[in-house]
Amino acid sequence: MEIAALGIDVGSTTVKMVAVNRAGALVWDYLEPVAPRVSRQVDDFLAKLGAKIGSLAEIPLVATGYGRNLVQQARQSKTEISCHAHGVFQELGHGGTLIDIGGQDSKVIVIGARGRILDFAMNDKCAAGTGRFLENSAARMQIPVAEMGAVALTATEEFTITSTCTVFAESEIISLLAQGVAVEPILMGLHRALVKRVAAMVRSVGLVPPLLLSGGVVKNPAIRKVIADETGEEVFVPTHPQLMGALGAALFALKLAD
Amino acid sequence: MPINIPQRKAVIQDIKSRGGMVAAVLPIHYPRALLRAFNIFPVEVWGPPRVDVSLGGSQLQSYVCAIVQNALSFIKMGALEIADLILIPHTCDSLQGLTSLLIDMVKPPSPVFPLYLPRGRREEDVIFLAEELQSLYAGLAELTGRRPTDAELLAAIAREELCDQLSGRLYEQRQTLGLGNLDFYRLLRSREYLPAEEFAALAESALAVEAAPLPGTPLLLSGILPEPMMVLDLIEEMKGLVVADDFAGCGRRLYRPGLSPEPFRRLAESLVAAPPDPTRGNAIGDRVQFLVEMAAKTYARGVIFYEVKFCEPELFDLPELRAALKERGLVSLHIEVDINNPLPQQTATRIGAFLEMLNH
Numbered sequence: 001m002e003i004a005a006l007g008i009d010v011g012s013t014t015v016k017m018v019a020v021n022r023a024g025a026l027v028w029d030y031l032e033p034v035a036p037r038v039s040r041q042v043d044d045f046l047a048k049l050g051a052k053i054g055s056l057a058e059i060p061l062v063a064t065g066y067g068r069n070l071v072q073q074a075r076q077s078k079t080e081i082s083c084h085a086h087g088v089f090q091e092l093g094h095g096g097t098l099i100d101i102g103g104q105d106s107k108v109i110v111i112g113a114r115g116r117i118l119d120f121a122m123n124d125k126c127a128a129g130t131g132r133f134l135e136n137s138a139a140r141m142q143i144p145v146a147e148m149g150a151v152a153l154t155a156t157e158e159f160t161i162t163s164t165c166t167v168f169a170e171s172e173i174i175s176l177l178a179q180g181v182a183v184e185p186i187l188m189g190l191h192r193a194l195v196k197r198v199a200a201m202v203r204s205v206g207l208v209p210p211l212l213l214s215g216g217v218v219k220n221p222a223i224r225k226v227i228a229d230e231t232g233e234e235v236f237v238p239t240h241p242q243l244m245g246a247l248g249a250a251l252f253a254l255k256l257a258d
Numbered sequence: 259m260p261i262n263i264p265q266r267k268a269v270i271q272d273i274k275s276r277g278g279m280v281a282a283v284l285p286i287h288y289p290r291a292l293l294r295a296f297n298i299f300p301v302e303v304w305g306p307p308r309v310d311v312s313l314g315g316s317q318l319q320s321y322v323c324a325i326v327q328n329a330l331s332f333i334k335m336g337a338l339e340i341a342d343l344i345l346i347p348h349t350c351d352s353l354q355g356l357t358s359l360l361i362d363m364v365k366p367p368s369p370v371f372p373l374y375l376p377r378g379r380r381e382e383d384v385i386f387l388a389e390e391l392q393s394l395y396a397g398l399a400e401l402t403g404r405r406p407t408d409a410e411l412l413a414a415i416a417r418e419e420l421c422d423q424l425s426g427r428l429y430e431q432r433q434t435l436g437l438g439n440l441d442f443y444r445l446l447r448s449r450e451y452l453p454a455e456e457f458a459a460l461a462e463s464a465l466a467v468e469a470a471p472l473p474g475t476p477l478l479l480s481g482i483l484p485e486p487m488m489v490l491d492l493i494e495e496m497k498g499l500v501v502a503d504d505f506a507g508c509g510r511r512l513y514r515p516g517l518s519p520e521p522f523r524r525l526a527e528s529l530v531a532a533p534p535d536p537t538r539g540n541a542i543g544d545r546v547q548f549l550v551e552m553a554a555k556t557y558a559r560g561v562i563f564y565e566v567k568f569c570e571p572e573l574f575d576l577p578e579l580r581a582a583l584k585e586r587g588l589v590s591l592h593i594e595v596d597i598n599n600p601l602p603q604q605t606a607t608r609i610g611a612f613l614e615m616l617n618h
């Protein structure tokens with residue numbers, strides 16, 4: 001395995017690391033829940049990779065994500081906005097409007113035809129419009145997060161959740177369940193509440209088609225469907241939506257290797 | 259070059275020890291010279307930040323901005339008792355509400371003077387403001403027992419006009435003063451409490467330096483005030499350089515001198531002709547033009563709107579303003595801050611991403 005550069009994305013819930021070859025293709029990746037001591041966790045990642053391919057001393061590493069400044073091993077850090085845009089552009093080969101829904105924040109990035117960021121918006125103040133919104137709701141409804149989307153899509157009707165605030169939505173769920181409303185329509189309503197929040201961000205930057213999705217949350221099929229409904233656009237998802245930040249970081253690292 | 263700026267507290271004590279009076283002045287526009295002609299020294303109260311807001315919070319809605327919440331708390335703590343008067347320009351509904359609260363309910367020991375500002379730049383606005391200034395003069399005369407002559411008023415006006423001119427030159431020479439973002443704004447903002455003579459001396463010594471141009475991606479900032487000020491260091495760490503601003507407390511107070519030889523009218527002309535400001539009802543188109551021209555003149559590549567949370571006049575216009583700037587090719591970033599808290603990591607990410615975007 002030829003490795004020319006490494007990228008690491010320290011998110012609020014998971015750490016993702018990828019390696020790319022000289023052509024910028026993803027050749028290795030690793031993902032696990034974020035540990036409190038990020039630097040030690042990165043050492044473990046590097047040891048795992050080193051055991052496979054030998055010394056990594058000369059291979060440049062760029063860090064991104066919420067905890068990027070904690071990665072002492074990185075030669076450089078870049079914001080997740082730039083890295084996600086870079087990763088998705090490389091993976092899909094065109095610009096558009098990228099929605100990235102992460103565990104703790106969500107972002108909308110307009111990427112130009114040559115991969116340049118033209119504008120962006122970020123929701124980083126509260127859990128509304130982020131993965132945390134679904135996680136909280138899943139916990140309240142005792143449904144595994146990974147199954148939420150599939151269960152929601154079995155709904156034959158949808159119940160409107162009026163609140164996009166995670167705390168208020170939880171109260172709404174409790175009261176709906178107490179009224180005997182079935183789980184599936186509530187779940188569908190929750191997905192729509194999240195997406196409405198993200199759609200407002202899309203409107204704030206101005207949608208430039210096509211619509212691209214990244215982040216762990218887009219593995220959820222109901223999210224993809226509701227985003228398409230709300231924006232009226234077909235959505236494009238890269239093969240590894242969760243790794244786009246780390247891939248972008250690795251691509252920036254590749255420039256350092258040159 | 260670090261600049262040695264006297265501390266606000268020491269300045270107030272010095273004024274008092276020399277028999278001067280102190281006016282606590284709330285944001286934004288007011289006639290400095292008129293106060294000085296009465297030997298009253300304005301000390302501005304922009305909040306202040308990091309005050310325990312629980313005292314003020316009990317009488318204000320939670321969606322009132324922190325400048326007003328803090329000011330009320332500060333007054334209720336007794337911290338403004340050193341002031342001989344409180345002047346509150348009618349900048350926005352929140353400040354007007356504060357004036358009523360103080361006059362009708364809180365009744366602080368120092369008298370409260372409201373100042374009504376016109377919402378336009380027409381001849382009638384100049385006339386209205388000149389009359390307002392005359393009634394402020396009458397109120398101050400009653401308070402102090404003094405009646406400054408026209409010559410005294412004009413002398414005070416000349417001192418402040420010199421400071422306005424020096425502030426303008428600081429902006430013009432911004433990139434060769436050798437001052438980082440934070441030092442530049444500490445210097446500019448010292449005029450919030452320094453007497454004109456002291457500010458002029460500081461500004462002149464700063465202007466005497468001719469340093470190599472500072473590196474960094476040129477940026478404009480806009481909003482009410484650069485508070486928390488740590489944003490300035492943060493921008494510098496991320497290799498950005500604030501080259502000019504449209505802050506209500508800084509760039510929007512670069513007043514040009516009035517034309518009239520009559521003091522009240524001259525003051526009014528100067529205030530009315532100040533750069534466009536949403537708190538004075540100026541049209542969005544004027545602000546767009548002003549910002550686009552400022553960016554062209556300073557080679558700024560983008561604007562960061564660094565806004566005080568819940569500031570209604572600023573936030574109301576912002577979506578339309580940003581969209582219009584975008585159409586004119588000037589990209590912007592919007593950050594809302596709580597002046598009482600340190601900046602969150604997310605703010606650093608947004609600013610970092612914005613600079614990366616500008617440099618791509």
Ligand code: SF4
Pocket residue numbers: 285323324325326349350351352353482537566568569570571572
């Ligand atoms: S921050 Fe805005 S709302 Fe608050 S006092 Fe200033 S202008 Fe008024």
